[in-house]
Amino acid sequence: MSAGPGGARRPTVVVVDYGMGNLRSVEKALEHVGATPVVSGDPAVVERALGVVLPGVGAFPRAAEELRARGLERPLREAGESGVPLLGICLGMQLLFERSQELGGGEGLGLLPGSVEPLRAPGLKVPHIGWNFVERRRDCWLLEGLPERCAFYHVHSFAARPRRREDIVGVARYGEDFVSAVERGNLSGVQFHPEKSGPAGLRVLANFVQLCAERQEAA
Structure with a gap:
């Protein structure tokens, strides 16, 4: 941890770079x-x-392949399983689940039971933006x-379908009710982009940073 204004301790959070994330905006928002x-x-x-943030923009199968090719799959899985605060954003949230149907399918990190399936929005434009x-x-x-009930900015064509109802903490509607936020212990994910969602999105990131600070103070 580093010192911030007035000597306050700023928790260190690793933003995972695997070639498929909006890294700069997430980095600036966390700061x-x-x-x-x-x-x-x-x-x-x-x-x-x-403390780890897994962002992501793009297709699930390629993202999963990149995590494996870069040797990031194991440390991410171990972080989630050991209680390290871990936040998945957009595609990063989807990667927390076991598998996706996108582009023929792909295996995720398996930290949360469930799958990622096409957003069912008949008569509406997909991707949902x-x-x-x-x-x-x-x-x-x-x-x-x-x-x-709070508004956030979404960009997605697929939606996570958790098998455990208790993992679901936020639901939105676009053609169907879809899962937009999940949490189990220190593991969490949001389908929306908090870094693009104004004060409400910053509050979500601040909550995550506070959890990281508490965890790092206790370490």
């Missing part, structure tokens, strides 16, 4: 809410991390301090 972000594609850096209200389904640290 804005009090973290010291480190962008890295080095498996050893991810392995030592005490724009602001949608997310309704909180249970108490959770990820959406702490936000209204029960």
Whole structure:
């Protein structure tokens, strides 16, 4: 951890670079809410991390292949299984699940049981691009301090379908009700882009950074 203004401790958060993420905007947003972000594609850096953000833009199968080819699959899985705070964003959230049907299918990290399937939105334009209200389904640290119904910016053609109802913390609607936020312990994911979702998105990232700070202070 590094010192911020007034001597406050800023938790270090590793933003995983595997060639498919909107890294700069995520890095800037994390810095804005009090973290010291480190962008890295080095498996050893991810392995030592005490807080990890997995962003992602693009197709699931290629993303999964890139994680494996770069040696990032194992440290990410171990981070999620060991309780290190881990936040998946957009495609990064989808990668937390076991598999996807996109482009013939692909295997994910398997940290959350469930699959990623096409968004069912008959009569509506897909990909879904724009602001949608997310309704909180249970108490959770990820959406702490936000209204029960809050708008976030989404860009996606596929949606996660968790097998465990208790993993679901936020649901939005576009043609169907789709899962937009998940949380289990220190593992979390959002289908929306918090770095593009104004003050509400920054609050989600701040909640994650606070969890990282508490974990790193205790380490």
